[in-house]
Amino acid sequence: xxxxxxxxxxxxxxxxxxxxxxxxxxxxxxxxxxxxxxxxxxxxxxxxxxxxxxxxxxxxxxxxxxxxxxxxxxxxxxxxxxxxxxxxxxxxxxxxxxxxxxxxxxxxxxxxxxxxxxxxxxxxxxxxxxxxxxxxxxxxxxxxxxxxxxxxxxxxxxxxxxxxxxxxxxxxxxxxxxxxxxxxxxxxxxxxxxxxxxxxxxxxxxxxxxxxxxxxxxxxxxxxxxxxxxxxxxxxxxxxxxxxxxxxxxxxxxxxxxxxxxxxxxxxxxxxxxxxxxxxxxxxxxxxxxxxxxxxxxxxxxxxxxxxxxxxxxxxxxxxxxxxxxxxxxxxxxxxxxxxxxxxxxxxxxxxxxxxxxxxxxxxxxxxxxxxxxxxxxxxxxxxxxxxxxxxxxxxxxxxxxxxxxxxxxxxxxxxxxxxxxxxxxxxxxxxxxxxxxxxxxxxxxxxxxxxxxxxxxxxxxxxxxxxxxxxxxxxxxxxxxxxxxxxxxxxxxxxxxxxxxxxxxxxxxxxxxxxxxxxxxxxxxxxxxxxxxxxxxxxxxxxxxxxxxxxxxxxxxxxxxxxxxxxxxxxxxxxxxxxxxxxxxxxxxxxxxxxxxxxxxxxxxxxxxxxxxxxxxxxxxxxxxxxxxxxxxxxxxxxxxxxxxxxxxxxxxxxxxxxxxxxxxxx
Amino acid sequence: xxxxxxxxxxxxxxxxxxxxxxxxxxxxxxxxxxxxxxxxxxxxxxxxxxxxxxxxxxxxxxxxxxxxxxxxxxxxxxxxxxxxxxxxxxxxxxxxxxxxxxxxxxxxxxxxxxxxxxxxxxxxxxxxxxxxxxxxxxxxxxxxxxxxxxxxxxxxxxxxxxxxxxxxxxxxxxxxxxxxxxxxxxxxxxxxxxxxxxxxxxxxxxxxxxxxxxxxxxxxxxxxxxxxxxxxxxxxxxxxxxxxxxxxxxxxxxxxxxxxxxxxxxxxxxxxxxxxxxxxxxxxxxxxxxxxxxxxxxxxxxxxxxxxxxxx
Numbered sequence: 008x009x010x011x012x013x014x015x016x017x018x019x020x021x022x023x024x025x026x027x028x029x030x031x032x033x034x035x036x037x038x039x040x041x042x043x044x045x046x047x048x049x050x051x052x053x054x055x056x057x058x059x060x061x062x063x064x065x066x067x068x069x070x071x072x073x074x075x076x077x078x079x080x081x082x083x084x085x086x087x088x089x090x091x092x093x094x095x096x097x098x099x100x101x102x103x104x105x106x107x108x109x110x111x112x113x114x115x116x117x118x119x120x121x122x123x124x125x126x127x128x129x130x131x132x133x134x135x136x137x138x139x140x141x142x143x144x145x146x147x148x149x150x151x152x153x154x155x156x157x158x159x160x161x162x163x164x165x166x167x168x169x170x171x172x173x174x175x176x177x178x179x180x181x182x183x184x185x186x187x188x189x190x191x192x193x194x195x196x197x198x199x200x201x202x203x204x205x206x207x208x209x210x211x212x213x214x215x216x217x218x219x220x221x222x223x224x225x226x227x228x229x230x231x232x233x234x235x236x237x238x239x240x241x242x243x244x245x246x247x248x249x250x251x252x253x254x255x256x257x258x259x260x261x262x263x264x265x266x267x268x269x270x271x272x273x274x275x276x277x278x279x280x281x282x283x284x285x286x287x288x289x290x291x292x293x294x295x296x297x298x299x300x301x302x303x304x305x306x307x308x309x310x311x312x313x314x315x316x317x318x319x320x321x322x323x324x325x326x327x328x329x330x331x332x333x334x335x336x337x338x339x340x341x342x343x344x345x346x347x348x349x350x351x352x353x354x355x356x357x358x359x360x361x362x363x364x365x366x367x368x369x370x371x372x373x374x375x376x377x378x379x380x381x382x383x384x385x386x387x388x389x390x391x392x393x394x395x396x397x398x399x400x401x402x403x404x405x406x407x408x409x410x411x412x413x414x415x416x417x418x419x420x421x422x423x424x425x426x427x428x429x430x431x432x433x434x435x436x437x438x439x440x441x442x443x444x445x446x447x448x449x450x451x452x453x454x455x456x457x458x459x460x461x462x463x464x465x466x467x468x469x470x471x472x473x474x475x476x477x478x479x480x481x482x483x484x485x486x487x488x489x490x491x492x493x494x495x496x497x498x499x500x501x502x503x504x505x506x507x508x509x510x511x512x513x514x515x516x517x518x519x520x521x522x523x524x525x526x527x528x529x530x531x532x533x534x535x536x537x538x539x540x541x542x543x544x545x546x547x548x549x550x551x552x553x554x555x556x557x558x559x560x561x562x563x564x565x566x567x568x569x570x571x572x573x574x575x576x577x578x579x580x581x582x583x584x585x586x587x588x589x590x591x592x593x594x595x596x597x598x599x600x601x602x603x604x605x606x607x608x609x610x611x612x613x614x615x616x617x618x619x620x621x622x623x624x625x626x627x628x629x630x631x632x633x634x635x636x637x638x639x640x641x642x643x644x645x646x647x648x649x650x651x652x653x654x655x656x657x658x659x660x661x662x663x664x665x666x667x668x669x670x671x672x673x674x675x
Numbered sequence: 676x677x678x679x680x681x682x683x684x685x686x687x688x689x690x691x692x693x694x695x696x697x698x699x700x701x702x703x704x705x706x707x708x709x710x711x712x713x714x715x716x717x718x719x720x721x722x723x724x725x726x727x728x729x730x731x732x733x734x735x736x737x738x739x740x741x742x743x744x745x746x747x748x749x750x751x752x753x754x755x756x757x758x759x760x761x762x763x764x765x766x767x768x769x770x771x772x773x774x775x776x777x778x779x780x781x782x783x784x785x786x787x788x789x790x791x792x793x794x795x796x797x798x799x800x801x802x803x804x805x806x807x808x809x810x811x812x813x814x815x816x817x818x819x820x821x822x823x824x825x826x827x828x829x830x831x832x833x834x835x836x837x838x839x840x841x842x843x844x845x846x847x848x849x850x851x852x853x854x855x856x857x858x859x860x861x862x863x864x865x866x867x868x869x870x871x872x873x874x875x876x877x878x879x880x881x882x883x884x885x886x887x888x889x890x891x892x893x894x895x896x897x898x899x900x901x902x903x904x905x906x907x908x909x910x911x912x913x914x915x916x917x918x919x920x921x922x923x924x925x926x927x928x929x930x931x932x933x934x935x936x937x938x939x940x941x942x943x944x945x946x947x948x949x950x951x952x953x954x955x956x957x958x959x960x961x962x963x964x965x966x967x968x969x970x971x972x973x974x975x976x977x978x979x980x981x982x983x984x985x986x987x
Contacts, residue, residue, distance in 0.1 A: 521711070
């Protein structure tokens with residue numbers, strides 16, 4: 008959702024004048040909190056999920072479906088519980104906390120809900136997750152009319168095409184200047200329209216999103232999108248489409264709404280201390296693409312069936328504010344511009360490292376762009392270690408996009424607004440989150456962001472719970488999932504592919520357990536075994552240092568199917584304790600963790616149902632939402648196999664999804 | 676080596692030459708949470724994981740270091756500890772954050788002749804766990820009894836003089852043991868007292884006695900669909916927490932223990948007890964412990980302590 012301050016947002020020409028000021032003070036705010044909180048320890052596991060919903064209106068008579076706009080009014084009503092609770096608290100009146108919290112999102116057709124309070128650390132608490140999600144869905148729906156529904160679908164199939172929004176608005180407002188999207192669909196909070204406009208202005212062009220079209224039997228080839236209003240001349244950017252921005256054989260989109268109007272499931276955990284947070288950040292990063300592929304749910308964009316199943320790259324392009332020089336498409340450098348490889352919505356560019364001893368510098372194999380002055384300041388004045396300093400300095404190569412005039416001069420010891428300004432507009436697959444401040448009870452947190460929103464609460468709960476259990480297994484079994492950043496990036500691209508879950512292999516670490524020392528055996532003659540020594544990583548060895556030249560390390564990454572990654576590889580004989588003969592699978596690891604803990608039988612059995620869904624997704628026995636959507640469209644009588652989604656098909660698709668969501672039973 | 680001399684002190688006063696060829700061995704395995712693949716299920720998720728046999732083999736093959744073997748002369752015990760789990764992550768667990776469970780597996784049910792021995796064994800194993808984990812109390816004590824006649828006949832060595840043995844469930848004897856343990860519970864030796872795989876009938880019988888019901892019943896989880904609704908209801912009504920376990924039936928036998936230790940050369944340790952006949956290890960008690968960081972649901976450690984009689 009991002010930072011929702013109030014005030015007068017500055018347009019880009021004014022905002023950019025304050026970029027350095029915001030960065031400089033943001034770093035001071037970070038350092039102030041960091042140095043106060045870095046030794047915070049023994050924080051409980053608390054965690055929560057965020058689910059976003061698209062609100063649709065179904066017109067059975069016309070067999071049309073539309074996104075329902077103006078949900079800010081609905082959100083205001085939903086937020087009343089929270090407002091009442093906070094008012095009571097201020098007056099010293101005890102009341103029950105709200106069961107859900109509601110927040111606006113980029114699209115005014117969206118609602119975001121989170122649990123009223125974080126889930127706890129007990130395994131039994133996991134059984135409340137699905138109930139909380141069901142409550143939120145039902146609560147949201149209770150504010151809607153009979154023919155309206157809040158659906159947890161990742162992307163609205165016909166956004167920006169035809170009669171898709173209710174009430175209807177014409178495309179082409181001054182903020183987005185889009186050929187397809189009216190400004191009225193942007194949430195009225197000033198942050199969102201300002202973001203749209205400033206991204207466009209900074210970039211010096213509209214955002215450019217091109218998604219390969221799915222080539223069906225009747226798809227015109229080459230495919231040139233007939234629905235683009237090629238001849239509109241309302242804004243200078245209108246000509247970008249015909250001047251090359253719209254690519255052949257692709258679906259072209261030109262606004263932030265196409266990306267930030269997508270929904271997802273995000274999970275945030277509180278760590279015990281900063282070291283544990285860094286461990287989880289790093290160990291979960293390579294798992295992101297895996298979970299995204301398993302949850303793939305968005306094969307349709309702007310009225311067409313496309314050749315991708317996931318939203319990530321769409322959003323990445325939708326908020327890409329890099330200038331032509333930064334993107335590498337121009338050699339004309341303005342000011343202090345630098346080449347920047349990725350959009351600010353992308354995978355992490357570096358690991359943080361931790362004291363688990365598993366991190367190797369070679370894993371950060373991307374040439375990291377970072378602000379050297381900020382880095383130096385963090386290191387020298389702030390005492391921040393090199394990896395964390397580099398990470399923060401990398402986030403801060405970006406310009407702040409939304410600056411409120413009234414919120415420039417702040418007390419850096421009392422707020423982290425300027426830090427969060429940059430932090431919240433770097434959208435990465437993992438987000439390492441600073442505690443809000445010294446006085447806060449909230450500790451170091453890590454946010455896992457790649458999962459696509461699923462149709463049902465059961466599926467969303469399964470994915471959220473699986474990730475939480477994986478974090479417990481990582482910390483219990485002391486697991487090492489490190490993968491070079493470039494391989495993690497490659498996985499993320501593969502995860503987008505149509506039916507990646509069944510068709511693709513992904514890089515994954517085979518040996519995820521700590522290197523096992525071999526001290527000795529045979530009992531009597533102990534003199535033949537050398538005294539165990541510790542290498543720099545504090546790992547007991549029999550004298551052999553473990554480093555990247557180690558043969559084990561070199562051949563540790565393998566391309567595995569998702570079935571192998573989740574359910575495990577076939578066991579092979581291995582005489583070495585230092586290397587695994589096979590990868591046991593994330594599901595068996597999680598199950599073994601559960602079987603090692605003191606878990607009650609009811610909880611254990613229910614959790615197995617969630618794990619079983621993940622297992623079945625990996626084997627293909629349970630279809631991804633994306634595959635189900637494709638098959639539904641393909642088999643619809645009105646679909647002409649030309650990649651274009653008719654209104655009636657869209658209506659039937661969304662009606663069926665609504666039924667599935669309501670029953671909370673995914674058919675496959 | 677020092678070990679050679681130590682065994683001459685194991686002779687018991689007045690013991691005959693046969694009894695002198697026997698001593699107790701207590702083996703502490705590695706921390707299974709850091710053992711790697713041997714602590715994780717394989718592709719065949721329904722196959723019980725005999726992790727004890729796996730880790731015992733690993734301990735004797737790879738885990739014996741210079742300081743692994745010690746002798747408790749006072750108790751006449753040879754202690755063998757796996758020395759490998761020394762990864763120092765800079766984590767200093769606070770004892771208050773930990774929940775410690777000790778599950779003690781006995782090879783036979785309580786009977787009129789073995790109650791004192793069982794109680795002594797429980798006390799000894801609780802001390803082993805506390806000493807090993809460097810804590811001063813246990814949270815959960817769970818008792819498990821072999822429900823069926825094992826293929827190899829196992830006697831509790833201290834009861835060799837008895838004429839009969841019991842391998843069936845004897846309610847009266849169990850209640851006597853249970854009452855003794857309840858007293859220990861009140862003395863705060865442990866917080867909660869539980870059993871493993873007690874059927875509904877066994878619990879109902881226990882309820883009718885003065886001994887009281889367990890706080891915990893660990894149920895073997897093979898199939899969730901087969902959970903007994905009446906057992907679930909009984910547990911809820913009587914505040915019994917039904918936990919799950921995946922322990923294998925008959926998971927340790929003299930043969931399996933001997934196989935696990937076959938790579939280990941006991942001979943240098945035997946001193947004047949050396950003999951041409953092979954050393955036979957008979958497991959008497961197995962304790963499985965785990966340590967959980969309560970507020971984070973992290974399993975910090977899990978391991979086994981096997982007490983066996985070594986006889987040549």
